[in-house]
Amino acid sequence: MTSRSAAMHSAEPFSETNDALRVVDLSKSFRSGFLRRRLRGINGVSFTVPRGSLFALLGHNGAGKTTTISCILDLVHPDRGEVNILGAPHGNRSVRARVGFLPERPYFFEHLSGRELLHFYAKLVGVEPRRRNDQVQRLVDKLGIESYVDRRLSKYSKGMLQRIGIAQALLGDPELLILDEPMSGLDPMGRREIRELLLDLKAQGKTIILSSHIVPDVEALADRVAILREGHLVMSRDLADLQTDSRFEVSFGAGDPATADGADELARLLAACKQDGRRIQRIATAKTSLEDLYLEAHGSRPANQKEAE
Amino acid sequence: MGNIGALAYSTFQETVRDRIFYLVGVFGIIMLASTAILSPLTIGAQNKIMIDVGLAGMAVIGLLVILFVGSGMVRKELDKGTILTILSKPVGRREYLAGKFLGLSLTLAMMLLAMAALFLLMLLLAPGAFSYVYLKAFYMTLLELILINAVVVFFSTAVSPILTAVFSLCAFVVGHMSESIRDFGMMRDNVFEQKFFESIYYLTPNLEVFNVRGAMVHGEPVTWTHLGLATLYGVGWSVLLLLLAGAVFQRKELRG
Numbered sequence: 001m002t003s004r005s006a007a008m009h010s011a012e013p014f015s016e017t018n019d020a021l022r023v024v025d026l027s028k029s030f031r032s033g034f035l036r037r038r039l040r041g042i043n044g045v046s047f048t049v050p051r052g053s054l055f056a057l058l059g060h061n062g063a064g065k066t067t068t069i070s071c072i073l074d075l076v077h078p079d080r081g082e083v084n085i086l087g088a089p090h091g092n093r094s095v096r097a098r099v100g101f102l103p104e105r106p107y108f109f110e111h112l113s114g115r116e117l118l119h120f121y122a123k124l125v126g127v128e129p130r131r132r133n134d135q136v137q138r139l140v141d142k143l144g145i146e147s148y149v150d151r152r153l154s155k156y157s158k159g160m161l162q163r164i165g166i167a168q169a170l171l172g173d174p175e176l177l178i179l180d181e182p183m184s185g186l187d188p189m190g191r192r193e194i195r196e197l198l199l200d201l202k203a204q205g206k207t208i209i210l211s212s213h214i215v216p217d218v219e220a221l222a223d224r225v226a227i228l229r230e231g232h233l234v235m236s237r238d239l240a241d242l243q244t245d246s247r248f249e250v251s252f253g254a255g256d257p258a259t260a261d262g263a264d265e266l267a268r269l270l271a272a273c274k275q276d277g278r279r280i281q282r283i284a285t286a287k288t289s290l291e292d293l294y295l296e297a298h299g300s301r302p303a304n305q306k307e308a309e
Numbered sequence: 310m311g312n313i314g315a316l317a318y319s320t321f322q323e324t325v326r327d328r329i330f331y332l333v334g335v336f337g338i339i340m341l342a343s344t345a346i347l348s349p350l351t352i353g354a355q356n357k358i359m360i361d362v363g364l365a366g367m368a369v370i371g372l373l374v375i376l377f378v379g380s381g382m383v384r385k386e387l388d389k390g391t392i393l394t395i396l397s398k399p400v401g402r403r404e405y406l407a408g409k410f411l412g413l414s415l416t417l418a419m420m421l422l423a424m425a426a427l428f429l430l431m432l433l434l435a436p437g438a439f440s441y442v443y444l445k446a447f448y449m450t451l452l453e454l455i456l457i458n459a460v461v462v463f464f465s466t467a468v469s470p471i472l473t474a475v476f477s478l479c480a481f482v483v484g485h486m487s488e489s490i491r492d493f494g495m496m497r498d499n500v501f502e503q504k505f506f507e508s509i510y511y512l513t514p515n516l517e518v519f520n521v522r523g524a525m526v527h528g529e530p531v532t533w534t535h536l537g538l539a540t541l542y543g544v545g546w547s548v549l550l551l552l553l554a555g556a557v558f559q560r561k562e563l564r565g
Contacts (some may be wrong), residue, residue, distance in 0.1 A: 070564065072391075073396075073397050075563040077560070093399045093401065104390070109319060111323050112326075116319075120318075120319050121394070121398065124312055124315060124399070124400055126399065169394075217465060220403035
């Protein structure tokens with residue numbers, strides 16, 4: 001894990017044309033309480049997000065996901081590190097028009113209607129007045145919020161606010177979307193709709209960064225995942241690698257089964273069995289799930305591996 | 310400029326729909342009470358009482374709106390995360406503050422307009438009381454409220470809503486007493502004390518500049534020169550406070 005972590009800290013090669021975001025050695029601490037004690041938010045976080053990919057920041061509550069996002073968006077000032085969004089430094093104002101952001105637990109002006117709110121944000125992102133109505137209506141249709149979009153926001157449920165939040169993030173047709181816990185507060189139906197929307201946006205070529213603590217959501221959506229733990233980025237993997245990164249379980253007639261990580265280890269195990277004269281009953285593949293990876297990143301061995309030992 | 314306008318308009322919409330204009334009704338009740346209850350007690354000075362209470366009532370109601378709405382405005386949006394979505398767009402932090410300030414100032418202006426209309430209507434009903442000269446008093450009250458609004462914006466970027474309200478109220482009280490505080494200092498023998506009280510006078514806006522109620526009640530003239538200088542004074546202080554607020558807010562960590 002240490003070597004992986006160290007690999008994360010070194011800047012990955014960044015290409016302005018291929019990468020939507022590059023974060024290098026990002027650190028942030030906060031002062032809290034009467035004595036202004038220093039609390040570590042994140043420490044030495046580095047990663048890159050290729051254009052057109054869906055990147056997930058995974059971690060427990062308090063792992064540093066929101067702090068990382070806040071630093072990327074220049075809402076908090078990092079103590080150290082470098083952030084480059086769409087080829088420009090993160091403080092760059094014009095680049096913010098090309099980024100859509102949904103905060104965790106979004107709340108908006110209570111006394112405006114959803115439609116008024118979307119028009120307000122459309123003005124802020126610089127959508128031309130003659131195109132505002134069309135663009136707002138397109139998003140209203142896309143997110144299926146027509147039935148309540150003219151109601152005041154104080155009457156909205158959490159799920160409705162989440163949808164309005166996603167709609168405002170999509171105004172101005174941004175290239176990069178940063179969504180902090182986009183599925184939180186949604187019922188299973190709502191989560192599925194948002195999952196489909198995100199996959200649709202990805203298919204349109206958008207780059208999406210989402211933070212979540214819900215492993216199955218991330219596994220269903222992400223191309224690449226970075227796992228944060230206590231402010232450190234402890235693991236970063238392509239999910240496609242997980243599919244090929246197979247583990248084998250070898251069962252014998254008697255006794256506990258043995259496991260082998262990868263084909264080479266399996267070959268060695270089989271050779272050892274042959275030499276010892278042990279009779280093999282069954283060889284099964286056991287793919288590494290994101291949950292296994294998540295547990296490993298948090299210092300727990302995957303459950304099926306424990307059973308095997 | 311477009312961003313500031315959009316922010317000001319949304320702030321105006323929010324505050325107006327927050328039933329803030331019900332306070333105009335309270336003002337109407339104050340005016341009626343002053344006419345019905347106080348005037349009979351002051352034989353020969355009924356109109357003076359009505360004018361004094363009316364002009365003071367406008368200022369107090371405006372002050373209450375600023376303290377209750379303005380002091381929590383930035384913090385509320387920070388706690389609820391609204392500010393995060395706004396500032397993640399191409400909007401500068403100074404623009405955000407300017408928009409909030411102008412939005413609440415617009416609300417105050419509209420409230421003052423409604424109260425002024427009510428006030429003038431009451432004067433029309435009292436024989437010999439109506440005069441356009443009171444428009445000057447309305448304008449001075451608006452200037453004072455805008456300046457207090459800037460004070461509130463300044464404190465709200467740095468401290469909690471309760472402290473913002475307390476500090477702003479202190480600034481209002483000291484602002485109306487700053488000349489007395491300076492004069493009190495001049496009477497002290499100790500040079501340090503003299504300088505201390507003098508510095509209070511210079512470091513706080515002198516809100517008595519905008520107080521023309523006495524002149525109005527006693528029929529004394531309020532010159533256009535005084536109005537012009539008061540405008541420069543009010544706008545100058547407001548701009549200074551907003552610049553300071555912008556500098557503080559620029560460094561603020563915006564954690565939802």
